Amino acid sequence: MELYQGPLDVKAISSRWYDEVRELNYGAFITFVGIIRAENSIEALSFDIYEPILRKWFDRWQEEAKSRGAIVKMAHAIGDVPIAQSSYIAAVASPKRKVALALVEEFVEDFKANAPIWKYDVVNGKRIYAKDRSTPMEGAGVLRKDGND
Amino acid sequence: MELYQGPLDVKAISSRWYDEVRELNYGAFITFVGIIRAENSIEALSFDIYEPILRKWFDRWQEEAKSRGAIVKMAHAIGDVPIAQSSYIAAVASPKRKVALALVEEFVEDFKANAPIWKYDVVNGKRIYAKDRSTPMEGAGVLRKDGND
């Protein structure tokens, strides 16, 4: 797992991962890259990350991947990422195509739902929490009076 | 769709595709890379391609992708590809993550089942048809006496 201040150098990171994966004799290598789209008159997106819990989340996925004979990799940006730059790369390598295809989908979807990362639109230099696109994490609501206790 | 004699320059191709996709304002970019694994004492895999039908197959997928607001890309090797080199890259770009994840799986699985490409193990310099790993294409069996007419 790799965290960077600002946009990711997608070409360098994915080229390096590709070489690692080839050396390990994996047959299928999938990367998912998230690119900042020009929409809603934003200049950039910006990200806060809580690293200790993100690292635990990632380590659990690495264990899960290992149990399927695969590996996962991930890089994410911290702070501002301008339009047409990238904030996120997830990768899966496996000897088997079907394992890799299933795993990358689960890995990316669980990332969106549960990785402790907060997203902001940057408009006129101001950060605005992307509340409507955010998802309560697994375990959210524990503080509610009618919470899940 | 791109066909190359021998191994693919994965870093160059995927970097070029990444730049194209960024310019088109897509938000999710997925690549699937097939790498030749060291197994069954092969030196390389080798591929024959029938380009006219492959191109039609690809064009149908490009139409399908377009109908979902996405695009697909593909590169494949012709002839010998040594161990740890790559024979195949498939890519999908879409504004939406879920569309891209679903499409890449369908695109790659249909490619394996129906693209007119034949694979050979190369052992001691000889090409041996990978019969046991090959799949009859959709429409196969039309010549059988009890065929599907």
Next chain:
Amino acid sequence: MVKVEFLGPIGKDPIELNINSLEELADYMSKDEVLKEWVENSAVAVNDTVVKDRNFPLKSGDVVTILPPVCGG
């Protein structure tokens, strides 16, 4: 004393509270003008492990982290 940290968009400095359970923390947050809106949708970690039991006991020195709705990628 328990240290409570508010992550991401909550935008509030950490505080030290004399509390013994998440339930007491929930009571505290419900009375705070800024914090009350985050009670409903936040997850909670104690010493960086997410907990799912509102009666989870807290001891002095614990660090509690409030995790509002996320959107990585």
Next chain:
Amino acid sequence: MVKVEFLGPIGKDPIELNINSLEELADYMSKDEVLKEWVENSAVAVNDTVVKDRNFPLKSGDVVTILPPVCGG
């Protein structure tokens, strides 16, 4: 005359046949020592379009392609 091409591992040169349907082609292939094993599992294209009807009519000038089991990637 219809031209028939054998792709990939079949390893046989193209031939010209005086036939009017895929059925006749199937009969021809069934009698050939090399070709008979590919009758069962091959798909067939006429002028680069895969056809699924054994009675598909052939006309002079058509190019028929025999497509054995595939494995790209």
